Amino acid sequence: MISLLGIYRPGTTPLHKASAGLKSLMLLLTVIVTMMVDDPVTSVGIMCACLLLLVSTAPPAKATLRAMGIIMVVAVLTVSFQLWRGEVERAIDVAADLTAIAALALAISCSTPMESMLDLVSRMVRPFGRILPPETIGLMFALTLRAIPEAARIFIDARTAARARGLERDPRAVLIPGATRTVGFALQLGQALHARGIAEEAKPERTEKKPRRDRRSEKAAAKEHAAAQATADAETSETPLVTYSTTKPANDVAGPTTAPEGNTSAS
Amino acid sequence: MIEFKAAAVTAPDSGVSILEPTTLTLTEERISIIGANGSGKSTLARLINGLVLPITGTVEVDGLDTVKQGAKVRRKVGYLFTDPTSQLIMPTAVEDVTLSLRRIIDDKSERTEAALTALEEIGLGGKGDVSVNALSGGQRQLLALAGVLAVTPEVIVADEPTTLLDLRWRAHVGALLRTLPLQVIEVTHDLDAASRAHRTIVIDSGAVAFDGDPAEAVKFYRDLMFGRPTRTADA
Structure with a gap:
């Protein structure tokens, strides 16, 4: 599933040409419809449409098959449970719904560049611009997607290292280095954002501190x-x-305009 | 021009000195910074971009204070990290360069065009839509550099940009950095690269131990590392 992040492939299919907003709305509607409709024939129909859309975007075969394979495992388990309960129609409906949603989500991932999603998120939060800076929220969205595969890679590395040290049965040997390195990665990412001056435009420049009034x-x-x-x-x-x-100490009496003697800190 | 005026850095919690008060004026086009691990090289480099702020003293880039005008300083000073993985944010190469360009180009198609041009110029033409995870270490470093160069900085601070690269990529990235028409300040363990600069600064135990001619600096550093008697530091 991790390999799906960054699955976007450029193309000229209708799905590639559609806006990110329209595609997101389509996914949302599909989820709602599949949840509400219990008819297996309709569900299978929606599933076929979604699979066709996915194929039309020419997704990378290996990553797509791997992702769909995971969904298939979940679908098979769910269908088996429904069949065991004797609900054949329900089993078909659930399996078709799961496949449809996964296929459409994949089709959208394959046909939508991250920047378009970032723009979409920024546009969506623009009405709340006073509380949530749109650029920052969009960036948070992108960073979350960026961090997921990296965090997974870190934990896989930690598990391999634990195995190499013969500590595969000790969860601390994976969790502690994994968590520490994930935090380290987050810090590095933060520094990189800072160094690149990203999302910094909205922030006002630090102004020189007024000397503190010492009454x-x-x-x-x-x-x-x-x-x-x-x-x-x-x-x-x-x-x-x-x-x-009896004269009241007036405000026009100049306060200290320079830092107290001995304090030369510039920070 | 970059000016350190008695800039010092201490660890926030322990108060341990990381960089002693340092006064430097950096005007040369190619400057290398060498020193042992943990000596304070990266801290010195990070001060230039405002990634680290001085506890006392000031650091100014063309008269802009890194504490008070950090954002403006970062528009002038690009920073290249050792590990490009942490510098790349977006999933594909073109999107990552485009992210850097968001603050200077409003129009989306113009931005994409500029990003593709930046990739072409750096030698990553045709890799625009490739996932950053699918790029090799050297290509990632090039991509990180493309993201930095796309916003036309006046100075590039490169913190061991070739340390994680193989010999071929090391030579390629090193040569690229040498030909850039802007001021490049490179922190490095590669003494050959260091000696090709116009000026070399040796950092030892959080202080400038030598500042001057690259060949002499490298000799001084070798002596320092292997415990031979050293002559008095120039700075």
Whole structure:
């Protein structure tokens, strides 16, 4: 199933030409219809249509057969259960539904470039742009698809390494390195996004921090200023000192505009 | 021009110094950075792109501060990682380059056209619709480079770009980096590649141990690594 990510093949079929939105809607409708319709003949009909659509996109044979093989295993198990219960029609319906949905999903994957899906997701979340940045949501979608095969590969590697060390029976030998390396991959991916400046456009540039207002220093400075003024005025006029002592420390008294002494950090 | 003004980096939790206060002005077109594993080479390189921010001091690229104007700096400075797998995000080659171009070209068809041209120029013509998982290590590194070059940076910082490649791809990617008409700063363990630069910086224990002529730098580094007595560092 993992190999299906990146299964897109360019082409000129009707499905290739259809928009990603239309194809997604088609998949959604197919899922709803197959869930609602219990008639086996209709289900088989839908399944045939979906399989034809899949064939029309000329998907890569190996990956498609592998994916369909997995669906077939699930279908066979489900059909066996339904047959065991004596529900033949239901068995046909379920098997046809499963195959139809899987085939259509594959057909869409084969005929839709990731960028179109990214655009679709971005368009869909645009009305919520104030809460969810569309580009970021679209990117999240792409990253999720990118991360799935990588995480699987990491866990397969971890399992192989555990086997090589004779620790195949110890789940910790797979889970701990697998989880650690997955987190490591996520960090690397984040750094790569950062380095490439992707999804950075919406973010405002960091502005220089305003020096923190230190009210205590301001009060002290105001008092000092007032006292100095008072002394100066006392020397030049008859104005009583009390005028200044009752003056409210004004906001126009300049606060510290430079960082405190000794703090040269630029971060 | 890239300027380090007493830029230092410490580990966020432990406070251990990763890079001592470093002052450098990088103007040469080809600069190589060499040093032992864990010496601080990558940290120095990452400071240029703003991937790592200095705890004290500043790093400026053409007067743009990496802390305050990070996004603008990254538009000027492209970064190439050792492992291209973590740099490639989209499933196919053309889509990955297109992703880089989203911020500079609005029109989708123009973007695709530009991406295909970028792939053609780098030698991946015809590989546009190939899954990134189906590309070889060397082709992936080329693709990562195409994604970086597509947005026309003025500087490329390459962090051991050939370490994971076989001899043939190493030569190919190395030659490609040498011919780029922009400033290239390469962190490398390949001393031949390092000695072809215009200037070489040797990093040891989080500090610049030598800065100058590549041939002398390589000799200094060899002496440093094999424990022979060294002469006083130039910087």
